[in-house]
Amino acid sequence: MDKKIQSALISVFYKDGLDLLAEQLQQLGITIYSTGGTQSYLEQHKIACVAVEDLTTYPSILGGRVKTLHPAVFGGILGRRNVAQDISEMQQFAIPEIDLVIVDLYPFEETLRTTNEEALIIEKIDIGGPSMIRAAAKNFADVTVIAAKTDYKVLGDLLVSQAGVITLEQRKAFAAKAFKTVMEYDIAISNYFNPEWITSTDGIAEKVLRYGENPHQKAVFKGNLSQAFTQLNGKELSYNNLVDVDAAIQIIQEFAEPINQQQLTVFGIIKHTNVCGIAARDTVKASWVAALGGDAESAFGGVLVCNASIDAETAEAINEIFFEVLIAPSFEPEALDILKSKKNRILLNLNPDYLATAHAPFKSLLGGVLHQDNDLGNYASWKEVGGRGATEEEKTNLLFANIACKHLKSNAIALVKNAQLVGKGCGQTSRIDALKQAIAKAEQFGVDLEGAVLASDAFFPFDDCVQLAHLAGIKAFIQPGGSIRDKDSIAYCTEHGLAMVITDLRHFKH
Numbered sequence: 001m002d003k004k005i006q007s008a009l010i011s012v013f014y015k016d017g018l019d020l021l022a023e024q025l026q027q028l029g030i031t032i033y034s035t036g037g038t039q040s041y042l043e044q045h046k047i048a049c050v051a052v053e054d055l056t057t058y059p060s061i062l063g064g065r066v067k068t069l070h071p072a073v074f075g076g077i078l079g080r081r082n083v084a085q086d087i088s089e090m091q092q093f094a095i096p097e098i099d100l101v102i103v104d105l106y107p108f109e110e111t112l113r114t115t116n117e118e119a120l121i122i123e124k125i126d127i128g129g130p131s132m133i134r135a136a137a138k139n140f141a142d143v144t145v146i147a148a149k150t151d152y153k154v155l156g157d158l159l160v161s162q163a164g165v166i167t168l169e170q171r172k173a174f175a176a177k178a179f180k181t182v183m184e185y186d187i188a189i190s191n192y193f194n195p196e197w198i199t200s201t202d203g204i205a206e207k208v209l210r211y212g213e214n215p216h217q218k219a220v221f222k223g224n225l226s227q228a229f230t231q232l233n234g235k236e237l238s239y240n241n242l243v244d245v246d247a248a249i250q251i252i253q254e255f256a257e258p259i260n261q262q263q264l265t266v267f268g269i270i271k272h273t274n275v276c277g278i279a280a281r282d283t284v285k286a287s288w289v290a291a292l293g294g295d296a297e298s299a300f301g302g303v304l305v306c307n308a309s310i311d312a313e314t315a316e317a318i319n320e321i322f323f324e325v326l327i328a329p330s331f332e333p334e335a336l337d338i339l340k341s342k343k344n345r346i347l348l349n350l351n352p353d354y355l356a357t358a359h360a361p362f363k364s365l366l367g368g369v370l371h372q373d374n375d376l377g378n379y380a381s382w383k384e385v386g387g388r389g390a391t392e393e394e395k396t397n398l399l400f401a402n403i404a405c406k407h408l409k410s411n412a413i414a415l416v417k418n419a420q421l422v423g424k425g426c427g428q429t430s431r432i433d434a435l436k437q438a439i440a441k442a443e444q445f446g447v448d449l450e451g452a453v454l455a456s457d458a459f460f461p462f463d464d465c466v467q468l469a470h471l472a473g474i475k476a477f478i479q480p481g482g483s484i485r486d487k488d489s490i491a492y493c494t495e496h497g498l499a500m501v502i503t504d505l506r507h508f509k510h
Contacts, residue, residue, distance in 0.1 A: 003142060004165045007031040008100035009052070009077070009132070011038050011068060013107060014149050019045040021102075021152045028164040033098065035067050036060060055096070068128040077101060077135045081142045101136035102146045102155075105129045105181070109188050125189055130182045137182075140175035141168070147178040212239045228354045229327065232336065234346030241303070241325055241346065247273040248305035248327055251407040253355055254378070255280075255307050259403075260396040264419070267291040270303040274427075275407045277302075279420040280400065285314040292321070294421045295441060303327070310335045329355075378402050379503035383481075386493035386500030390476050394453055398478040398501055401455035406507040410457050413438045413465075415474065417452040431456065435465050439472050449473035457507040459483035463492045470496060480506040 008030050012018060015038065022042050025032060034042055034049040042049050053059050056070040068074075076098035080086045090097070106126040115121065136145035144166045146155050151174065158166060195208065212219035219239045228249065231237070237245065248270045255266045259280075267287035269277035276298035279290030284306060292299055303325040304318065310328045315335035318326065325346040326339065339347055363370045378399055384390060390398060397416045405414035408426035413434040415423035422445075425437030435454075442449055450473035459482045460466060466477060466489045477493065481502035493500040 001141075002165050002167050003099060003144070003171070004163075005030055005099040005144065005159070007033065007076075007096060007098050008102060009033045009068075009073070009098050010042070010049075010102045011035040011052070011129070011132070012102060012104045012149070014104055015041050017149055017152045018042075018102075019047070021156045022047045024156045024159055025100075028159060030100070030164065031096075065127065068132060071095070073098070073132070074135055077132060077143055078139050079142075080139070098136075098143065100144045100146070101132055102152075103129050103132045103136075104148060105133075105185050108185065108192075112188075112192065121192070126185070130185060133178045133182050137175035137178040140171045144171050145174050145178045147174075147181040151177065209239050209242075210236060227351065229348040229350050232331065232347040232349055233340045233343070234325075235344045237325075237346060243273055244270045244303040245325055245327060245348065247275075247407065248303050248325075249350065249355070251275055251278070251403070252305045252307050252327070252350075254403045254406075256355065259399050260392070262396060264400075265308050266306065268305045269295075269299045270305065271298050271301070274409055274424070275404055275421065276424070277421060278404055281419070283314075284308050284311055285317055288314055288317055290418075290420045293445070295424075295445065297444075299323070310339070312338060315339050375406065375507060375509075377505060378406075379478075379501075380505040381503055383502040383504070384499065385490050385502055386477070387495065387497040388499055390499040390501060394476045394499060397453045398455065398476055398499075401453050402478050402503070402507075405455035405457050406509070408457065408509065410508045410510060412457040412507075412509070414455045415439070415442055415449065415452050416455070417447070417449070422447040422449070422452060431458070431460065432462075432464050432468065435468055439468070442472075451475055453478070455479070457509065459486065459506075460489045461485060463488040465489070466492050466498070466500075470498060475499065477501070478503060480504060482506070 008025055010032055011034060022032065022045065026047055032042065032047065032049050033052055033055060035052045039049050039051055052068055052073060055072040058070060060067040072095050075090060075093065075095040079090045079095065079097060106124045106129065108124045111121055111124040133145055133147045136143045158170060206220040206222045209219040209221060211217060221242060248268060251268050252266065255264055264280035265282065265284060265287050266278065266280045267284065268275055269291055277291040277294040279287050279294060281287040281290055300322055302323055304323050305327040307329065309330040309332060311332050312334040315338040319338055325348060327348045327350050329350050329352060331347065331349065339345060360374055361372060379402065397419060400419050401414045401416035404416065404421045405412050408414060408424055411428045411431045411434045413425040414421060415438050423438040423442030425434030428434035428437060452474050453476040454469050454474045456479040459480055461483050462485060476499035478501045481504060490500060
C-alpha cells in the first residue's frame with residue numbers, strides 16, 4: 001500500500017547532506033521531530049522542528065545515553081495503522097504517528113580505529129539508534145526507514161517525484177537495508193568484545209587462529225566447530241590441525257557401515273591430510289598397534305582417529321608417542337586421565353550426528369569458490385576381470401585398500417595386507433612412481449608383500465604397474481578402469497592368475 005508521509009523523526013550523527021533532505025520534507029509539509037545536535041543543526045538551516053522532549057516530556061538524561069527510549073517515540077513508530085487496538089491506545093496516550101525515521105548510528109568502528117581507550121569506545125555503542133531503526137524496519141508496512149546518509153538523495157528524489165508518497169515495495173527495500181546496517185553494527189561490537197571469535201557480515205562466526213598454514217600467514221576458521229566435536233583437552237586447534245582433523249573424520253566416516261559384511265574396529269593416522277597408517281583389528285589397541293606399524297616414522301606428530309571408544313590399555317600405548325590430535329566417539333574416564341597428562345595434547349570427542357552427515361566440500365581459487373558433491377561410495381561396480389576371482393579375505397582387503405587409497409593425494413597407490421595399510425604412494429605425477437613409492441615404504445618397514453592387495457585411485461594407463469606389483473608379491477588389484485589399454489593390465493592378470501576388480505568409480509583427490 002502507498003503511504004503519504006506526514007511526519008518524520010530525524011536523529012543522526014552524520015549531518016552532511018541532511019539540510020537538503022530536510023528542506024524537501026519541509027516543502028512537503030511534513031512535521032519533523034528531532035533531538036539534540038540534529039535539532040540544532042536543522043534549526044540553524046531554518047528547518048522547523050519539534051523537540052523529541054516535547055513528545056516524551058523527559059529531557060535527554062545520563063549524558064545523552066537516554067533520549068528517545070520512550071513509549072511516545074516507539075509507539076509512534078511501531079503503531080499499526082490498521083489495528084484498532086493500536087489506534088485506540090495511540091489516541092489514549094496522545095502518541096503521534098511517525099511515518100519516516102531517519103537515524104544513523106554512532107561511529108563505533110571509526111572510534112576503534114582512532115583510540116584504544118575503553119571508556120570512549122563504550123560510549124560509541126549506540127542504543128537508541130539501532131532500536132529505532134529496527135522498530136521502523138519491523139513496521140515497514142506503515143513506516144519508511146533511512147539508516148544511512150547514502151540514501152538521503154534516494155529518498156529525496158522519491159519524495160519529490162511521488163509527491164511525498166512511498167510505496168510498500170520501496171519501504172520494504174529500505175527496511176532490508178536498515179536491518180543489514182544494524183546487523184553489521186552489532187557484529188562490529190561483538191567482535192570487539194570477542195576478539196577470538198570474529199563474526200563476518202554474513203552472520204557466521206570466524207574463529208581467529210594462531211596462524212595459518214605457516215607462521216607468517218594470518219587465518220580464521222569460519223563456522224561452528226562444536227557441530228563436529230567437543231574438545232576435551234589441549235591447546236587451540238591450528239590451521240593445519242583443522243585440515244588434518246577434517247581429513248581424519250572423512251576417512252573414519254567410511255567405516256560407519258560394514259565392509260564385506262564385517263563391522264571393523266579401525267584406527268587411522270593422518271599426516272598432511274594423507275592417511276599414513278590405518279588398520280582394522282578385533283580390539284582398539286590391536287588396531288592402533290597395527291596402524292602405527294604400517295609407518296611408525298610418519299605417525300610422529302600426526303592426527304589420530306578411531307571409530308571406537310578409547311580404553312585405558314589403548315591410551316597407555318598411544319601415550320608413548322608424540323601426536324597432535326586424537327579423535328574418537330568417546331573416551332573411558334581412565335583413558336582420559338592418561339591422555340590428559342600432556343596439557344597441549346588435543347583430544348576431540350566426535351559428534352555422532354556430524355559423523356552421519358555428508359558435508360559437501362568447498363575450495364576457494366581464482367577469486368571464487370569451487371563446490372562439488374562428496375566423493376561417496378567405494379565402488380559403482382564390482383567386476384572381477386582377472387585370471388581368477390578374489391577370495392573373501394582379498395575382498396575385505398581390496399575394499400579396505402580402496403578406502404585408504406581414496407584418502408591419499410593423487411596419483412595414489414595403497415598396499416594392504418591383513419586389513420593393514422603397509423605401503424602407500426601419494427601425490428606423484430605418474431602412477432608408476434606412486435607404486436614405486438608404496439613398495440619402497442613397505443620395504444622400509446620390512447613388510448613381506450606376498451599376498452598383499454593393491455588399490456589405485458585411477459586407471460592403469462599401461463600394464464607396467466601390475467607387472468611391478470606382481471614382482472613384489474601382490475596378488476590382487478582394485479582400480480576404477482576406464483583406460484583405452486585396460487585390456488593390457490587385464491591380460492597380464494589373466495595370464496598370471498591374479499585377481500583384478502574394476503569398480504567404475506574413480507577417486508582423484510587434489
